Amino acid sequence: MPFEFHAEKLVYGGDALGHHEGRTVLVPRTLPGECLEVEEVRTAKGVVRARPLQILAAAPERVEAPCPHFGRCGGCQYQHFDAERQAVAKREILRETLRRLGRINWDGEIPVHTGQPWNYRNQAEFKVERRANGGISLGFFESESHRVVDVDACPILSPRLNALLNALRAPEWSERLARCREIAMLADDRDNEVMLTLRGTLEQEAKEALARDCLAELQGVVSVVIEEQSSRRLHPAAAKGRAANAFGKPALVYQVGEFRYQVSPGSFFQASRFLLPEFVDAVTREASGSRRTTAQGPHGQLNPDHSLEGSLALDLFAGVGLLTLPLATGFASVIGVEAGARAAADLAANARNHGLANVRAVAQTTYDFLRRFAQASPDIAVLDPSRSGVGARTLNLLAALRPRRIHCVSCSPPTLARDLELLLKRGYLLESVELFDFFPHTYHIEALARLTLIMSALNHTPHRISRAAKGIRIPGATAPENEA
Secondary structure (H helix, E strand, O other), X not given: OOEEEEOOEEOOOOOEEEEEOOEEEXXXXXXXXXXXXXXXXXXXXXXXXXXXXXXXXXXXXXOOOOOOOEOOEOOOOOOOOOHHHHHHHHHHHXXXXXXXXXXXXXXXXXXXXXXXOOOOEOEEEEEEEEOOOOOEEEEXXXXXXXXXXXXXXXXXXXXXXXXXXXXXXXXXXXXXXXXXEEEEEEEXXXXXXEEEEEEEOOOHHHHHHHHHHHHHHXXXXXXXXXXXXOOOOXXXXXXXXXXXXXXXXXXXXXXXXXXXXXXXXXXXXXXXOOOXXXXXXXXXXXXXXXXXXXXXXXOOOEOOOOOEOEXXXXXXOOOOOOOHHHHHOOEEEEEEEOOOHHHHXXXXXXXXXXXXXXXXXXXXXXXXXXXXXXXXXXXXXXXXXXXXXXXXXXXXXXXXXXXXXXXXXXXXXXXXXXXXXXXXXXXXXXXXEEEEOOOOOOOOOEEEEEEEEHHHHHHHOHHHHHHHOOOOOOOOOOOOOOOO
16 A cells, blocks of 8 residues: 655665654655655565655755666666765765664764766676577666666766677677676776676587687677576575686786786676775875884884884785785785685785785685784784674684774675774774765765774874764773673
8 A cells, every 4th residue: 555755864775764654664766855655565674665656745956867777777776866965875874874783973074085976887797687589688686686677788887898788788699698697797997808707507618619709709808707607596605606717818907006906707806996096095094104113112103194104914804905015015014814715816916916025915714814813913904894794703803913003994884883883892992984985876885994992092192082082982981880
């Protein structure tokens, strides 16, 4: 039964939240202040999810979505208002998530880094679905379903990836791609060269011919990877990492700032191309400096220019070394820890290629590494985990080492709030929070939180404590017995 819905605010995940008859209601593609007629889709844990039927009163900031697939395709959630307002909304969502889930009342500034809002994605994973007439649909999953929305162009993809998408939709490729379930693309920083990954159940004798034709006929494709994937629907984590055949260049090279990164098939790399140099600089700011120790002692300290001098940095969840290599220019020793064997091998190769003998690549989970690592008080630990976050077991091991600074990167505000809450309880002070709008027109948020060990903060930056700690109980301060 349709009902009238009044949107109150945007929440993480892309929906607008409101209430109806005492129940919380979430509705997609809606703006705060709008009134809509909606229809209930399902209810879970007391929360009603509804779909919009018609707008009764639109917000003044609402705009017409430029993509004809918006509303069906599950890739974007925010094309109905402009990118500048999206960034402001994401900042407030991040602030509220820290407060609600982490009990962190951060009332300081949250600088928002923005880039070009269109054609920014250097990666895409297209779903392939066989049609009844023998052709294929090539596109993305419909929101909250496994139905494929056939997409002829995507305004958030780079020009090179859109050109490849258009080429693969040609009839001569349909039959050859029909046994694929997914086609992944990764373009380099210049948007010139592309690594193409085909996942499916291709016949062995056809693999090499298909790969060679892709290399010869698809402009920009320099590497083709064919991964075996079951015909049954698999969770993405289980579907990847299977037996693969590689043709053409063994790896893509992606440049960020002064560093060139080898990215092999299966290695993770950031998917937003315009903000990466700014992002790397922000994460390693106050974490780079001279390799010399100072007269005050061997450990890191904050200088007037806010750079940190030190002897040891840990880059945990390091990937191919996006942050490891810049850290290596400022520390006598950097340990990059990466669980993925391919990415760890790329990290080691990238360090060698830049002559960074002070980098050590460790192919282990962060938890296993920290269980065995005995060197106390690293100057800094940089964390860049997956969406699931770091987790209590790993953070407890890290906090026991007492790194003087911790820089947490997160693509999930809920898990960031959980992880920060634990670190604050273990003696760290939240010093700053920044937001990177890597993915305009989607609900995704990339955040950077910098923390300082409280004793280090007391010794070196007393002016920051009064500002950053406002509203946050400092662990170790007087507290009721049931909170101590």
